[in-house]
Amino acid sequence: MQEKRKIERTCIACREKRPKNELERYVLSAGGKVIRDPEKDLPGRGAYLCGNEDCLKAAIKRNPFSRAFRGRADISALRAENG
Ligand SMILES: [Zn+2]
Secondary structure: OOOOOOOEEEEOOOOOEEEHHHEEEEEEOOOOEEEEOOOOOOOOOEEEEEOOHHHHHHHHHHOOHHHHOOOOOEOHHHHHHHO
16 A cells, blocks of 8 residues: 655745645635635635735735736635735
């Protein structure tokens, strides 16, 4: 039996690699809005932020989602939730 390797993802704010279960997943909704995916089961491309509050703040300020999702990323929902 082969040992499973931990899946790692990069926080889009601080660029640090972490195991997937330590990261918050965000996805792009059909309307182009970035929404949090607490159950990590929504379809589509995901972007990840670590649990660091500064990273969330930086993400809301600088919107690294637009790069992660290649151009279109409306973070107004996140702003409303965390502003
Ligand atoms: Zn981070």
